[in-house]
Amino acid sequence: MQDESVLMRQLRRFGFESKAWAMRRFHCPVNPDALVLEVGSGGNPYPRANVLLDAYETTRERHWAPLSADRPTVLGFVENLPFRDQVFDFVIAAHVLEHSTQPEQFLSELQRVARAGYIEVPDAFLERVNPYRDHRLEITCRDNTLLIWKKPSWRPEKDIVELYEDRVKSVMTRSLVPRHPFEFHVRYYWENKIAYRVINPEVDAAWAPPESAPHGGVAGGVRAQVRDFLRWGLSQRRRNASIVLDPLxxxxxxxxxxxxxxxxxxxxxxxxxxxxxxxxxxxxxxxxxx
Structure with a gap:
């Protein structure tokens, strides 16, 4: 399965990593007639997704940004998807697996409803030194296998995180990660089966996250308008409008x-x-x- 478009490869070849990273959202290696589900779609779904699923209309975990429902949308949990077996050709799960307290069930459900898919998460290294309060898992990929660690708390390596925040966080988040996003994220395509291993299944990741102040949501402005226009222009609008959810x-x-x-x-x-x-x-x- 092709994990990068020709444009992405050319941009990376000439050193435009951040531009190639932005283009990944427009790459979905499926036929035009494939039925694509996106789980955890939030406020900025992938253009190619035909059906969207999210757990909440609004939630702190996506900074209170409103849910985008510009195509057939269902509210439900990934760990218990409200869809029939194998009704989708492809499923996108971008920046949502790391929020799950039940990774085994999460991945099992993706495989149940779809024949192939794409998973994107922050790499375990980035999550370890720069943890997010709502992320329950650390995930990396070796030999085309997802390795998953359940976090016993939102910031399990407190001393390392404090050193990182004191010395290098500004350099990492403002310069290094934006310039080299591929190195700090896992992009995993799968077909028929997801190869994964939970390293510490005995850990309970269902801890209560620390409180945080409400966030203003996704920023607006010209950049957001361009993003929304591209999503609108590249989506299968006519087809999506004709999709009936009931048989799914x-x-x-x-x-x-x-x-x-x-x-x-x-x-x-x-x-x-x-x-x-x-x-x-x-x-x-x-x-x-x-």
Missing amino acids: LRCPTCLGESLTRSSELIVCAQCNTVYPVRRGIPVMNEGAAA
Whole structure:
């Protein structure tokens, strides 16, 4: 599977690493008729994704930026995806795996609903020295295998982090990482099977993150407008508008596939769980007994 477009390779060849990094969001090695899911799509989904899934309409973990729902969108958890088996050709999971407390279940679900996909995360080294308060995992890739460490706390190596912050953080975050983003991130393409190993499965990563002040969300301005225009122009707008979600969905409570939908509710005929539909978005992580 081609992990870089021709344009990306040429930009990297001539030293334009940051430009090539920006172009990665427009690279999806699938046929035009492939059905693509993006999980953890947030406020800036990949243009090629046809169906979006996120856990929340707004959350601190994406700095309170509003959810973008410019194509068929579902609310649900990746660890229990509300989709039928193998209904997608490709699934994108960019900067979302590291938030999971259950990486085994997360990766199992990706493989269940799709035949291939792409995973992108900060590399374990960057996460170790420059940790994020909502990241539960450190992840790297060796020999085409994801190696995953569960974090026992948001900042497990406090002394190292303090030294890093005192001496080199400004250089890393303002210069080194922006100029060499490929070296500080994992980009993992898979087909049929995700090769991975959880190094410390006994660790409980479900700790409470420290509080933080609300963030103003994604910055606006010309750059954001250009980003949104490119996403709009490069997406499969007509096709996305014609996609019907109902044949793709299943009940995350009983795994049944017989669902009845109205304008405000989805009801599972098998277990009678009722899921709300808000502004046309099925909320499949808020089921209640009928």
